Amino acid sequence: MMYNIEFETLPREALEAIQLRRLQTTLQRVYATVPFYRRQLDLVGLKPSDVKSLADLRRIPFTTKQDLRDNYPFAMFAVPMESVVRIHASSGTTGKPTVVGYTARDIQTWAELMARSLASAGATAGDIIHNAYGYGLFTGGLGVHYGAERLGASVIPISGGNTKRQIMIMKDFGPTILTCTPSYALHLAEVAAEAGIDFKDLKFKAGIFGAEPWSERMRHEIEQKLHLDALDIYGLSEVIGPGVSVECLEAKSGLHIFEDHFIPEIINPDTGAVLPYGETGELVFTSITKEAFPVIRYRTRDITSLNPEPCRCGRTHVRMNRVSGRSDDMLIIRGVNVFPSQIESVLMEIEGVEPHYQLVVDREGTLDNLTVMVEVGEQAFSDQVKKLQTLERLISKNIKELLGVSAKVKLVEPKTIARSEGKAVRVIDKRKL
Numbered sequence: 001m002m003y004n005i006e007f008e009t010l011p012r013e014a015l016e017a018i019q020l021r022r023l024q025t026t027l028q029r030v031y032a033t034v035p036f037y038r039r040q041l042d043l044v045g046l047k048p049s050d051v052k053s054l055a056d057l058r059r060i061p062f063t064t065k066q067d068l069r070d071n072y073p074f075a076m077f078a079v080p081m082e083s084v085v086r087i088h089a090s091s092g093t094t095g096k097p098t099v100v101g102y103t104a105r106d107i108q109t110w111a112e113l114m115a116r117s118l119a120s121a122g123a124t125a126g127d128i129i130h131n132a133y134g135y136g137l138f139t140g141g142l143g144v145h146y147g148a149e150r151l152g153a154s155v156i157p158i159s160g161g162n163t164k165r166q167i168m169i170m171k172d173f174g175p176t177i178l179t180c181t182p183s184y185a186l187h188l189a190e191v192a193a194e195a196g197i198d199f200k201d202l203k204f205k206a207g208i209f210g211a212e213p214w215s216e217r218m219r220h221e222i223e224q225k226l227h228l229d230a231l232d233i234y235g236l237s238e239v240i241g242p243g244v245s246v247e248c249l250e251a252k253s254g255l256h257i258f259e260d261h262f263i264p265e266i267i268n269p270d271t272g273a274v275l276p277y278g279e280t281g282e283l284v285f286t287s288i289t290k291e292a293f294p295v296i297r298y299r300t301r302d303i304t305s306l307n308p309e310p311c312r313c314g315r316t317h318v319r320m321n322r323v324s325g326r327s328d329d330m331l332i333i334r335g336v337n338v339f340p341s342q343i344e345s346v347l348m349e350i351e352g353v354e355p356h357y358q359l360v361v362d363r364e365g366t367l368d369n370l371t372v373m374v375e376v377g378e379q380a381f382s383d384q385v386k387k388l389q390t391l392e393r394l395i396s397k398n399i400k401e402l403l404g405v406s407a408k409v410k411l412v413e414p415k416t417i418a419r420s421e422g423k424a425v426r427v428i429d430k431r432k433l
């Protein structure tokens, strides 16, 4: 099913003509309004009017998360604050988040893309959508919410957490579409089973899962345990939020990128060279319709490849394969993006703690667990057990408050964390997706 059949099935030539026109408009606008982009273009001696083909895009330098950070919080906005109607944020590499803004038209665009995404999973106005993505600064909750309303479906804005109550509502309200992270979907299944509820007896037909990496193996497990079709949805705050790409029910094989709004490229993360279709590398996006927060050649750090083959669903938009990893060290723990450097800055604020730490991530049952192992100085370690426990609790509280993620903290004796000769091994990820 398609929400916007005209745009989702545009022949390549027509699509590229639209892309070029929209790209040119975007470049004109950012050149005039965002000092950062003006500098980027000046650096390579380009004027927006020099961009005469889609291939010319490659002459413009990349934009990175560091660039967004340097322009924190609002200097990347291309419109005055009077035109901004919404602000979201996601984790940055240090304490400060990455901030993004939307005009009223951007919210409309996003709602349309999310309506397309839900329709791609078979949702219609008759469906009830149980939306367990978090509402707040995170784009998941409100992104799905506006899309569901645009589609005319009924949305239950349950948000994340309070799993037992979620199960009760699923049983009583009979939602037909589930939206949450794939790991939370499995957790829901477990809690339901404990409560003696079988998903077979619920009314779900499809689920749209994303915001963290998952696998074909997890798809099978979710489909079996939840008795629904499990589809992958991808997005990131910087580009718009969820609804950058989504799988179709017909093929369940790769995520169609909404190319009438975003131009994707795959690059070699080390050299920056653009790679041909089919090759694996880092995904880069240029937004071509956004007003408040346009991004030009934004490096997502997500690793994947693009597949231009025609799809049996009829959509002409190129598909990206499942994201297989990242070209940086960002972790996603229970749907929350965390950089080791953020944990480090929390640790370094605390007296008696040494700059030697290791993050161990594991999946117990269906939920991620983060353990922070950190060395304390001789002095602190000789203190009473009670003092050490107080310190552990303090670190854990600060991590939760600043990064929004629960962590178990284990203080260890000086010199017990293995030293490395090259880069320190900060993360041990034991999760098998």
Ligand code: DLL
Binding pocket: 090, 091, 133, 138, 139, 140, 209, 210, 211, 212, 213, 214, 232, 233, 234, 235, 236, 237, 238, 241, 242, 243, 300, 302, 322, 323, 326, 332, 337
């Ligand atoms: O996670 C937006 C979103 C919400 C997507 C709900 C899907 C559903 P951020 O918090 O900015 O935005 O995190 C973006 O999450 O760069 C990927 O590394 C990762 N990610 C998102 N979707 C997927 C997916 C939202 N389907 C970062 N598979 C991205 C793998 C994903 N990784």
